[in-house]
Amino acid sequence: MRDTAQLLLLDRDAIAALLTADLALHAVRDAFTLHSRREGRVFPVVREQLADGVFGIKSGDVAARRLLGFKAAGFWPANRLHGGEPHQATVMLFDPATGRPMCLMDGNAITTARTAAAAELGTLLLARADSTRLTVFGTGVQARAQVAAAMRALPALASVRYVSRDGKPDARFEAALADQRNMRGVGDASNVSNMGSVSDMCSIRHAPDADIAVADSDVVITATPGGGALFNIDAVRPGTHFTCVGADTRGKRELPEGLLERSRVVADDRAQALALGEMQWAADIExxxxxDVLTGGAFTRAENDVTVFDMTGLALQDLVLGECLFAAALEAGVGNGVAWPW
Structure with a gap:
């Protein structure tokens, strides 16, 4: 059927019609299970600095499921000047038997959703279940999704504080979190209101002093561009869990020097974390x-352990979630088919 072959295009709105936090969590759990059992492969990452941003390619396959593809993504900070999102991503799935493309999809919401879902899974596995206080560094799309994911994982959470880039309160960020209270949505994963629910008993407020906020938190999320240490190591209390999102490129970091050496460190992928994540600054730590935590119980938490989840993002997260969305689109008749004869 070479002459009648088609390529399915799923744009932002098509993805929004299909994507939910529950779907993302299911796909990400599946991706980590495949990775642990070495049933899915992660190919070497391309991650390069450009004159105006950062560009990368993450790719891989799951042979038993005939899943092959990549995500091309990066960060272009000047997009903010035009009212656009600085993170940009595109996912492509291929037929591994022929190499022909099967589906091209907007990857922005996919990236947000799968990153938040990975953090949710990490929080469920690594943080204290009775955690009530959270601090998030950053006020962007990913920070909003990360807070929603933490709320899903920690139903007892009663306080969210945020540290902004300019040190000032961010009314839009506060409104975005407040709007999601008691809401469970589907659709656009770039909108935090669709990434889970926030208890109406949870307070949301700006933290003018990063060290004070960290010292008074059970869970800390760092979701910034990774320009340097965000707080002092002396602020860290025993038992704190850190979800680290921003260090995803050589030279980036968010944690202070010495924190990893004091912590129980878990990575999505050790090799990637050593090359691109927080672990690039402490290569000799365990x-x-x-x-492996998910499938083999490779982690037992003591009450006073400081835990760090070093997230650099697995290609399998994007591909397995993309596979789910592709199947859902075909079933629902969503997207645009384009003739792609060969």
Missing amino acids: CVELG
């Missing part, structure tokens, strides 16, 4: 992978 580390386990989240998939």
Whole structure:
């Protein structure tokens, strides 16, 4: 059927019609399980600095499921000047038997959703279940999704504080979190209101002093561009869990020097974390992978352990979630088919 072959295009709105936090969590759990059992492969990452941003390619396959593809993504900070999102991503799935493309999809919401879902899974596995206080560094799309994911994982959470880039309160960020209270949505994963629910008993407020906020938190999320240490190591209390999102490129970091050496460190992928994540700054420390925690119980938490989840993002997260969305689109008749004869 070479002459009648088609390529399915799923744009932002098509993805929004299909994507939910529950779907993302299911796909990400599946991806980490595949990674732990070495049933899915992660190919070497391309991650390069450009004149105006950062560009990368994450790719891989799951042979038993005939899943092959990549995500091309990066960060272009000047997009903010035009009212656009600085993170941009595109996912492509291929037929591994022929190499022909099957589905091209907007990857922005996919990236947000799968990153938040990975953090949710990490929080469920690594943080204290009775955690009530959270601090998030950052006020962007990913920070909003990360807070929603933490709320899903920690139903007892009663306080969310945020540290902004300019040190000032962010009314839009506060409104975005407030709007999601008691809401469970589907659709656009770039909108935090669709990434879970926030208890109406949870307070949301700006934290003018990062060290004070960290010292008074059970869970800390760092979701910034990774320009340097965000707080002092002396602020860290025993038992705190850190979800680290921003260090995803050589030279980036968010944690202070010495914190990893004091912590129980879990990575999505050890090799990637050593090359791109927080672990690039402490290459000799011990580390386990989240998939092994999930499938083999490779982690037992003591009450006073400081835990760090070093997230650099697995290609399998994007591909397995993309596979789910592709199947859902075909079933629902969503997207645009384009003739792609060969």
